Amino acid sequence: MRAIVFDQFSVRPQLLDIDAPTAPDAGVVIDVEATGVCRSDHHAWSGHDSTITLPHVPGHELVGRIASAGAAVTGFTVGQRVTVPFVCGCGTCRWCVSGNAQVCPNQTQPGFTHFGSWADQVVIHNADANLVAVPEDLPAAAVVGLGCRFATAFHGLRTRARLAAGETVAVFGCGGVGLSAIIIAHALGAKVVAVDVSDAALASARDLGAAQCVNARDLDPDALSAEVVAQFASTNPDGVDVTVDALGRADTIRAAIGALAPLGRHVQIGLLPDEPVVDVPRVIALELSVLGSHGMAAADYPELVDLVVDGRLRPQDLVTNVIGLDEAPAAMEAMNTPAGAAGMTIIDLAR
Incomplete structure (x- = not known):
């Protein structure tokens, strides 16, 4: 063959x-x-x-x-x-x-x-x-x-994060699995902000259901967290309910966890070549959940x-x-x- x-x-x-x-x-x-x-x-x-x-x-x-x-x-x-x-x-x-x-x-x-x-x-x-x-x-x-990718995103949002209608979601990385997460989150009734460095990827994200888009180019993790939170600041000033790292980078994980509201849930889907550093003090102080989705x-x-x-x-x-x-x-x-x-x-x- x-x-x-x-x-x-x-x-x-x-x-x-x-x-x-x-x-x-x-x-x-x-x-x-x-x-x-x-x-x-x-x-x-x-x-x-x-x-x-x-x-x-x-x-x-x-x-x-x-x-x-x-x-x-x-x-x-x-x-x-x-x-x-x-x-x-x-x-x-x-x-x-x-x-x-x-x-x-x-x-x-x-x-x-x-x-x-x-x-x-x-x-x-x-x-x-x-x-x-x-x-x-x-x-x-x-x-x-x-x-x-689609099943992993579905499992991560529906089963692991228990995403509910009306919640806010930030998806970091708009490749195949990130766009899958956007489609699913939108279908579940969530408000979605998409994050990427590619204008083309962000245009696709908007077409597939993202209410807001953030181009992360030239933003450090702390600035990116702040920009993501600002997208829904009028209704959710304390941060987003669920974040998804669909890219697999230490800086996007840091930005994603930094954008979470108290009791927020982070879903890690993107694979990483090296072990990242997670802001554990923030996880403890805000009682955040860090969840894996493995298919x-x-x-x-x-x-x-x-x-x-x-x-x-x-x-x-x-x-x-x-x-x-x-x-x-x-x-x-x-x-x-x-x-x-x-x-x-x-x-x-x-x-």
């Missing part, structure tokens, strides 16, 4: 022919219809993830059809159209049984723990616990982001899929670029310079 492979970190990947996979006893092989180009893939390629062994195939957001299934798979059939959360649980530990497979200690992740979906086919382990059936008529662009368990997908089917959430509005598999190496390298990028790129395996 065709696959994008890298055998050195930060060196341009190659499109190669490699052996097609076989389904494990409890797993499946999926014919990939489309797959996402995500900043997490760039972290893996850059060597920031200790689970990566070389050579490696990236990719963890996907939609496709089951090509073959192991003997122990009972809940899904060959030919069925499916997606999958990027965190696949073991299905039997207490975290999985309680519906929290996203923190399973025995998890597998396509594109990280094993070869991923930037290929004609991908293996998914423990299929009965992790596959999510998707309707035939949903476009691939509406499904791909559900594997990672979403397959058990929670039916609500999200239903919201997409009925049009209340439109992940497809994030997709600004569709490429073929042969263009994926250049797309990986392009993420070295994220400034100015907005929206989401997906790889159509049929192109």
Whole structure:
């Protein structure tokens, strides 16, 4: 099969022919219809993830059809159209049984723990616990982001931060996951301020539901915090209720926590290459909550899929670029310079 492979970190990947996979006893092989180009893939390629062994195939957001299934798979059939959360649980530990497979200690992740979906086919382990059936008529662009960025933002805002209608939200970073958070927060009835250094990204954020936008260029973290708070100062002078770091930088985390009102909640989604310094005294004094969002368990997908089917959430509005598999190496390298990028790129395996 065709696959994008890298055998050195930060060196341009190659499109190669490699052996097609076989389904494990409890797993499946999926014919990939489309797959996402995500900043997490760039972290893996850059060597920031200790689970990566070389050579490696990236990719963890996907939609496709089951090509073959192991003997122990009972809940899904060959030919069925499916997606999958990027965190696949073991299905039997207490975290999985309680519906929290996203923190399973025995998890597998396509594109990280094993070869991923930037290929004609991908293996998914423990299929009965992790596959999510998707309707035939949903476009691939509406499904791909559900594997990672859209589901992670949904889980972070709805489940972890318990965002309520009428609350204020500041989203730092308007790439794919940041724009996902803006769409979701707006749909939940929140008032959103978007933060980025790119005018194009901020224009996209406004189109997708942000009430206010702040260009962070040339602002230090303290000045940025003040500018974010000022956006809703007439109604929320003490700060915003929820902040989201969708970029993964120490300075944006500092600015986000600095913008929170007392009892505010910070949701950390963006991955960082190094450990940031958090303003713990402020967290203590204002009783702030710092929450992680690491994908979403397959058990929670039916609500999200239903919201997409009925049009209340439109992940497809994030997709600004569709490429073929042969263009994926250049797309990986392009993420070295994220400034100015907005929206989401997906790889159509049929192109």
